[in-house]
Amino acid sequence: AQSVTQLDSQVPVFEEAPVELRCNYSSSVSVYLFWYVQYPNQGLQLLLKYLSGSTLVKGINGFEAEFNKSQTSFHLRKPSVQIRDTAEYFCAVTSSGNTGKLIFGQGTTLQVKP
Amino acid sequence: DTAVSQTPKYLVTQMGNDKSIKCEQNLGHDTMYWYKQDSKKFLKIMFSYNNKELIINETVPNRFSPKSPDKAHLNLHINSLELGDSAVYFCASSQVPSGGPNEQFFGPGTRLTVL
Numbered sequence: 001a002q003s004v005t006q007l008d009s010q011v012p013v014f015e016e017a018p019v020e021l022r023c024n025y026s027s028s029v030s031v032y033l034f035w036y037v038q039y040p041n042q043g044l045q046l047l048l049k050y051l052s053g054s055t056l057v058k059g060i061n062g063f064e065a066e067f068n069k070s071q072t073s074f075h076l077r078k079p080s081v082q083i084r085d086t087a088e089y090f091c092a093v094t095s096s097g098n099t100g101k102l103i104f105g106q107g108t109t110l111q112v113k114p
Numbered sequence: 115d116t117a118v119s120q121t122p123k124y125l126v127t128q129m130g131n132d133k134s135i136k137c138e139q140n141l142g143h144d145t146m147y148w149y150k151q152d153s154k155k156f157l158k159i160m161f162s163y164n165n166k167e168l169i170i171n172e173t174v175p176n177r178f179s180p181k182s183p184d185k186a187h188l189n190l191h192i193n194s195l196e197l198g199d200s201a202v203y204f205c206a207s208s209q210v211p212s213g214g215p216n217e218q219f220f221g222p223g224t225r226l227t228v229l
Contacts, residue, residue: 032215038155043118043204043220051215088155100145100208100215101170104157 002027004093006105014113015083021076021108023091031093033074034102035065038088047089050074061085086112117141118221120205126227127195135190135224137205145169145210146188147218148180151202163188164210195228202226 007022025031032051036044048059055067065076074091091105118139127133148160162170163182177193202225206218
């Protein structure tokens with residue numbers, strides 16, 4: 001069975017500071033990994049995805065993530081956050097052959113302070 | 115142009131009632147999903163349809179019945195609503211290639227409140 005653990009439920013950070021949101025996964029098969037963002041009272045929007053190839057993945061809004069197979073991690077980073085990045089961030093995993101079912105982590109609330 | 119739309123956005127109803135939530139996607143995708151987000155923001159898949167065929171049916175009470183009249187629509191009907199059904203329900207769609215999964219596009223959500 002697959003699972004995802006987001007190690008921090010809340011991450012407060014000052015504007016223009018760097019941030020890392022941590023995600024670890026558990027799976028016995030090859031995985032595909034995603035980060036989604038949910039702004040208040042909105043649906044989920046894809047930030048970035050890892051399907052194969054380069055382990056450093058760049059997404060929208062200046063975010064990037066690195067797939068580390070040996071550490072089973074897919075941490076999300078941004079070098080300089082903005083107030084508008086305040087949102088809920090979800091890491092998710094799926095694998096081929098499981099009909100695309102996404103297993104989500106518990107979410108991390110990123111709170112950017114002025 | 116809204117890619118994945120849901121109606122209604124808000125739904126407030128009494129315990130014991132029956133209600134439906136509708137979802138439509140105009141992306142031409144062949145797979146659609148329903149997810150439930152609880153009060154702690156945890157997201158869990160409920161159902162998935164591929165070309166109108168049910169392919170995922172997680173452990174969900176049989177009071178919940180999805181229906182897909184065509185591959186662009188996936189509706190969720192809930193009978194005998196209970197307090198614990200209060201949540202935000204998200205519809206999503208994707209085009210799943212033969213080589214593996216692809217990203218899912220989510221609707222704006224339907225906030226269901228059962229009183």
